[in-house]
Amino acid sequence: MNNMSIRFKLLLGFMIIAILSLTFSLYTVWEFYRVKVDFTNIVDKSIPRVQALLEMKNSSKKVSEMFDHFRLMNENNQAIPLDEKDYLLASLEDIDRWQKTYEAHRVNGNTTLNKGKLGQLRDAVILASIAAFSAHEKNSGAEAEKEAAKQLMSAHLKLDDYIKNAFAEETLNLEKANKAVIRTANNLYIMLIISGISLLVLTFMIAVYLSRHIANPIIALSNFSKNITHSNLSDRVTVNGSAEINQLAHSLNNMLDNLVRTKKQLLQASRMAGMSEVAAEMLHNVGNVLNSVNTSIFMLREKNELSKVNELVRLNEMLQSHRGDLAEYLTSDEHGKLILPYLVPLSQTMRQEHEFSKNELDQLIVNLEHIHTVVRKQQSYNTFSGVVENVSLSTILQEVVDMFISEIHEKGIVLECKWEQSITLETIGDKLKQAIIVIVDNAIDALSDIDKEDKRIIIHAETVDEMVVCDISDNGTGIAESDIEQVFRFGFTKKSNGYGFSLHASACTIHELGGEITIASKGLGYGATFSLKLPVTLPASHQKLKHGERLEAETLVTNNNE
Amino acid sequence: MRKLVYLLIAAAALIAACYFGMSYFKSSPVMPTYFAYNSNAINSFKSFSSKEVIDLDALEKWDQVMFELVKSNKLGDAYAGRVYAYLYTAQYEVAALSFNETQSFSGSIDPISAQVLCLFFTDSCSNLVRQGNTDVYSNVLANIVIEKIKQRIAEDKKSTYLYPVAESKEGWVGVKPYFGQEVGSWRTWYIKSSSTFRATPPPPPQSPEWDKELQDVKQQLQAITPEQVKSVVIWAGGGGTITPPGQWLRLANQYMTEKNVPLSKILTVRAVLARGIEDAVISVFDSKYTYLCKRPFMRDSKILTVMPTPNHPSYPAGHATISWSAATILDFYFPENKSEWDRMATDASHGRTWGGIHFPIDSEVGKAMGIKVGDVVISGMEKGHS
Numbered sequence A: 001m002n003n004m005s006i007r008f009k010l011l012l013g014f015m016i017i018a019i020l021s022l023t024f025s026l027y028t029v030w031e032f033y034r035v036k037v038d039f040t041n042i043v044d045k046s047i048p049r050v051q052a053l054l055e056m057k058n059s060s061k062k063v064s065e066m067f068d069h070f071r072l073m074n075e076n077n078q079a080i081p082l083d084e085k086d087y088l089l090a091s092l093e094d095i096d097r098w099q100k101t102y103e104a105h106r107v108n109g110n111t112t113l114n115k116g117k118l119g120q121l122r123d124a125v126i127l128a129s130i131a132a133f134s135a136h137e138k139n140s141g142a143e144a145e146k147e148a149a150k151q152l153m154s155a156h157l158k159l160d161d162y163i164k165n166a167f168a169e170e171t172l173n174l175e176k177a178n179k180a181v182i183r184t185a186n187n188l189y190i191m192l193i194i195s196g197i198s199l200l201v202l203t204f205m206i207a208v209y210l211s212r213h214i215a216n217p218i219i220a221l222s223n224f225s226k227n228i229t230h231s232n233l234s235d236r237v238t239v240n241g242s243a244e245i246n247q248l249a250h251s252l253n254n255m256l257d258n259l260v261r262t263k264k265q266l267l268q269a270s271r272m273a274g275m276s277e278v279a280a281e282m283l284h285n286v287g288n289v290l291n292s293v294n295t296s297i298f299m300l301r302e303k304n305e306l307s308k309v310n311e312l313v314r315l316n317e318m319l320q321s322h323r324g325d326l327a328e329y330l331t332s333d334e335h336g337k338l339i340l341p342y343l344v345p346l347s348q349t350m351r352q353e354h355e356f357s358k359n360e361l362d363q364l365i366v367n368l369e370h371i372h373t374v375v376r377k378q379q380s381y382n383t384f385s386g387v388v389e390n391v392s393l394s395t396i397l398q399e400v401v402d403m404f405i406s407e408i409h410e411k412g413i414v415l416e417c418k419w420e421q422s423i424t425l426e427t428i429g430d431k432l433k434q435a436i437i438v439i440v441d442n443a444i445d446a447l448s449d450i451d452k453e454d455k456r457i458i459i460h461a462e463t464v465d466e467m468v469v470c471d472i473s474d475n476g477t478g479i480a481e482s483d484i485e486q487v488f489r490f491g492f493t494k495k496s497n498g499y500g501f502s503l504h505a506s507a508c509t510i511h512e513l514g515g516e517i518t519i520a521s522k523g524l525g526y527g528a529t530f531s532l533k534l535p536v537t538l539p540a541s542h543q544k545l546k547h548g549e550r551l552e553a554e555t556l557v558t559n560n561n562e
Numbered sequence B: 001m002r003k004l005v006y007l008l009i010a011a012a013a014l015i016a017a018c019y020f021g022m023s024y025f026k027s028s029p030v031m032p033t034y035f036a037y038n039s040n041a042i043n044s045f046k047s048f049s050s051k052e053v054i055d056l057d058a059l060e061k062w063d064q065v066m067f068e069l070v071k072s073n074k075l076g077d078a079y080a081g082r083v084y085a086y087l088y089t090a091q092y093e094v095a096a097l098s099f100n101e102t103q104s105f106s107g108s109i110d111p112i113s114a115q116v117l118c119l120f121f122t123d124s125c126s127n128l129v130r131q132g133n134t135d136v137y138s139n140v141l142a143n144i145v146i147e148k149i150k151q152r153i154a155e156d157k158k159s160t161y162l163y164p165v166a167e168s169k170e171g172w173v174g175v176k177p178y179f180g181q182e183v184g185s186w187r188t189w190y191i192k193s194s195s196t197f198r199a200t201p202p203p204p205p206q207s208p209e210w211d212k213e214l215q216d217v218k219q220q221l222q223a224i225t226p227e228q229v230k231s232v233v234i235w236a237g238g239g240g241t242i243t244p245p246g247q248w249l250r251l252a253n254q255y256m257t258e259k260n261v262p263l264s265k266i267l268t269v270r271a272v273l274a275r276g277i278e279d280a281v282i283s284v285f286d287s288k289y290t291y292l293c294k295r296p297f298m299r300d301s302k303i304l305t306v307m308p309t310p311n312h313p314s315y316p317a318g319h320a321t322i323s324w325s326a327a328t329i330l331d332f333y334f335p336e337n338k339s340e341w342d343r344m345a346t347d348a349s350h351g352r353t354w355g356g357i358h359f360p361i362d363s364e365v366g367k368a369m370g371i372k373v374g375d376v377v378i379s380g381m382e383k384g385h386s
Helices: A006-075 A081-104 A117-137 A142-226 A242-304 A309-321 A326-331 A337-382 A395-412 A429-448 A481-486 A501-510 A540-549 A553-561 B002-025 B040-046 B054-073 B077-104 B109-121 B122-127 B136-159 B210-221 B226-234 B243-258 B263-291 B316-335 B335-354 B362-381
Strands: A387-391 A413-417 A425-428 A453-465 A467-474 A518-519 A526-536
Touching: A006 A081, A006 A117, A006 A142, A006 A242, A006 B109, A081 A117, A081 B226, A117 A142, A117 A526, A117 B226, A142 A242, A242 A337, A242 B122, A309 A337, A326 A337, A387 A395, A387 A429, A395 A413, A395 A429, A395 A453, A395 A467, A425 A429, A425 A526, A429 A453, A429 A467, A429 A501, A429 A526, A429 B109, A501 A518, B040 B136, B054 B077, B054 B109, B054 B243, B054 B263, B077 B109, B077 B263, B077 B316, B109 B122, B109 B136, B210 B335, B210 B362, B226 B335, B243 B263, B243 B316, B243 B335, B263 B316, B263 B362, B316 B362, B335 B362
Parallel strands: A413 A453
Antiparallel strands: A387 A425, A453 A467, A467 A526, A518 A526
């Protein structure tokens, strides 16, 4: 049941409501129909029948009274007016008509009274009335008139009797019909209430069920997905819902697994990229020095090959062979006389050779020391983690300048240092230094390949409104307007030997330290200015750094995009 | 599955469009009106609508009111028939105007019914206007129709005159005021004029034929059976009853209700029958007061009739003319019940002789006149006029 599809759950829920509603509706319609039939029966059948009986009774009574009136008039010797007979006939016609109305509304099985009986009684009254009137008109005599009146009275009483019985039956029928209508109406009333409440309860139950089995798991999934962050990928969702929701949860978990794997790979890749960047930087720095070392060694070897040391060996051999007559040999021998004058230039040459070798070896030592320094420095850059402390910006800038000073001089660059000695800020010194190294190195590179007399790098730093601002400007190659926005993008480089890592990493670092980095350039050939803005006090959003934690990637990316 | 649903919806839409399209182009049925109305009158109620509906219950309600008024005011057949003709015509006109405009019987016949009856029963008017529901739509319709009715009554009144009655020993002698002395001059509904339908002249007053007729009456009166007495009583139709025109209208109404005849036909038959009967009444009174023939009791004072003899000339018989015009019209509309209509018309006609108030010749001539009037009405219907 739990694993049933949402579609079927919804369908089933609504089908149950629909079927029950339909059943209740049908039952209600049926009950309503019964009430209607009963009521219509009363209105259309019973009431006209009762009315017909009443009218017959009245008309019959009217006829009877009319004859009493005639007799009175007769006794007083008054003539019966002509229109009295018209009224008599009209009343008799009424009796006939109401009898027909009664018959028209008679329902078989509703009465035990003989069907044709009322007609016969009606006829008897009509005929007895006519006979009585005609007896009077004909002056048939008192006896005959009395007899006719008696007949009429008898007919009238019989009709009256029948009508009484019919009335009794009608009253009973009406009572029954009335009770039936009330009973059915009550049933309908109760049924409507029960069905209404049942439907309400059922709908509520189904709604609760659906919300528990459909809505709640979805809400749980939604809440879970809200909590997924860069640093929180370890949780897994456990939802017990329908097939689709279970599938969704499973997919979400799979996605998270993939994300964790990808994150690891990404970290690995970025570490590798960092490592290769470090290696490239180091090789670049070391490579320059190695050139110089190579030159020194080559020149030393060349000097060595051209050395006058062999001449000295040959002189020694000549002197050894004339060890006995050395004085004579030196003074009188043709060759010997040349030795002493030759020693003066030889010793001078040997001295020069020595001086040259010494100088070259000194340079070699300096260069090797430089290599050692580069490697050592690189080792120090590689330490990513660091502690937040109050550091002096001027110290950091000085160290960076020291690191590059020989290269700057070598390339004929003028460095202007304009910073306040008192600038301090709360940050991770090593990271900031690393970022500045990259920017200064970049400035040096921008001036390396151009043929320009006034090569200049200006480093300027000051504190403005609780922010440390540090501008590093050069008048080198500059940056095209179209490239400005991409300078800090990972992988962007314009250098033939560049990789596009370092400036990106520096920007990330500055953002990580709660600052921002911007670049300005008027275009190619007009140099560039990198501006760093760092808070004097680490902002609240970067307090994590104090605990040795790194900021989340999301924060960095967002800042980066800003 | 989704395609199938779309397909079904498209098919349903197409069928609905075809249906409405066809009904749009199909000419709407029209109920022809008796009076001619100008477009201003028609337009005056177009802007309104009504939640009321003209139905059988409304017709029955006003029938009851009308019959009770006729009975309580003791109207004779000629005057009762006139009320019936005007009321049924007015009701039909309202229904037809509404139907032709809305293709439904929306509105209420209560205001028009009350207004028409008010014209004839002024004393009961305040009570009449209280009966029933109305709205602006029905009131405007009623005003349009009542204007036509009033106009007709006014025109009728102008041309109405009393037929001259020359009292002579040989002719009919009634009690003043005579009943229906002016009826023959009333405006007819279908026939051109009452005089054109005048009965053939009766035998001269001293003719032996009348003696023979009198003998017939006496014999029939002598030999009257209880069944015939009953029939005479039922068809007596004197004061205090709904009179023979009312009896025929009631019979027709009962028949149409039982047979579930459509309302449009019920309205038509009622109006046509009421007007046809009234034309028969006008014709027969024209003949009565033209020929001024004696009643049987005037030829033999010993005759004791079953019902009182009406206070108008004998020749021809009103019952026969009325009943046969009614039967002829009903035969046309409901031929399946022809034998019954004819039997009832025969009963109504013969009853007058059995009861001793008419000569057989009165009924025979009356029958012929009634059929003639009925035929004119039918031929009008066959030509498509209301």
